[in-house]
Amino acid sequence: EAQVTQNPRYLITVTGKKLTVTCSQNMNHEYMSWYRQDPGLGLRQIYYSMNVEVTDKGDVPEGYKVSRKEKRNFPLILESPSPNQTSLYFCASSHRSSYNEQFFGPGTRLTVL
Amino acid sequence: AQKVTQAQTEISVVEKEDVTLDCVYETRDTTYYLFWYKQPPSGELVFLIRRNSFDEQNEISGRYSWNFQKSTSSFNFTITASQVVDSAVYFCALRPGSARQLTFGSGTQLTVLP
Numbered sequence: 381e382a383q384v385t386q387n388p389r390y391l392i393t394v395t396g397k398k399l400t401v402t403c404s405q406n407m408n409h410e411y412m413s414w415y416r417q418d419p420g421l422g423l424r425q426i427y428y429s430m431n432v433e434v435t436d437k438g439d440v441p442e443g444y445k446v447s448r449k450e451k452r453n454f455p456l457i458l459e460s461p462s463p464n465q466t467s468l469y470f471c472a473s474s475h476r477s478s479y480n481e482q483f484f485g486p487g488t489r490l491t492v493l
Numbered sequence: 494a495q496k497v498t499q500a501q502t503e504i505s506v507v508e509k510e511d512v513t514l515d516c517v518y519e520t521r522d523t524t525y526y527l528f529w530y531k532q533p534p535s536g537e538l539v540f541l542i543r544r545n546s547f548d549e550q551n552e553i554s555g556r557y558s559w560n561f562q563k564s565t566s567s568f569n570f571t572i573t574a575s576q577v578v579d580s581a582v583y584f585c586a587l588r589p590g591s592a593r594q595l596t597f598g599s600g601t602q603l604t605v606l607p
Contacts, residue, residue, distance in 0.1 A: 422597040
């Protein structure tokens with residue numbers, strides 16, 4: 381089954397404790413992206429990757445890191461999480477052409493205390 | 494820079510009513526793609542439709558229809574004879590031809606009452 385998976389689905393952590401949210405897709409998509417969803421703001425792009433070893437900042441990259449060592453994986457790293465990073469996070473993937481819709485993972489709800 | 498505006502934060506209708514969700518976009522690109530996604534209470538994002546900037550034909554899919562008008566930079570979504578299962582947050586999104594960022598609107602929460 382074609383899908384985007386994220387882990388964990390739910391996470392409660394404390395300020396400053398490094399964490400990684402994993403994202404994996406099995407559709408051989410070149411493009412992958414991370415979004416955060418906050419009430420009243422919709423989804424805002426954090427980082428995206430056009431292909432392996434190619435990443436770029438989105439609209440709200442501060443406090444996040446990503447890597448793209450393999451085509452299928454695109455982990456999101458919060459090295460020192462803060463309460464304002466409490467949010468719902470979505471990973472997405474698509475073929476490179478902007479014509480193609482993005483497929484979204486199920487979301488990760490993160491709470492930083 | 495791209496921008497998508499969904500001015501309707503929340504809409505509430507009674508089952509079987511028609512409802513239109515508005516989407517207005519801004520972009521300098523001449524080639525771009527517009528999308529609608531649905532987010533039901535379960536939280537996942539479900540792709541509904543894609544439209545490219547060169548195709549202004551309206552589209553109908555069952556009870557759903559979309560009205561794309563470049564002259565007013567709008568891409569509105571109509572649900573005919575709404576059902577309770579249509580209750581969800583609906584997002585409009587814009588992706589420029591450079592195939593990089595996808596910009597979302599803030600979403601419209603649709604509640605369909607029985």
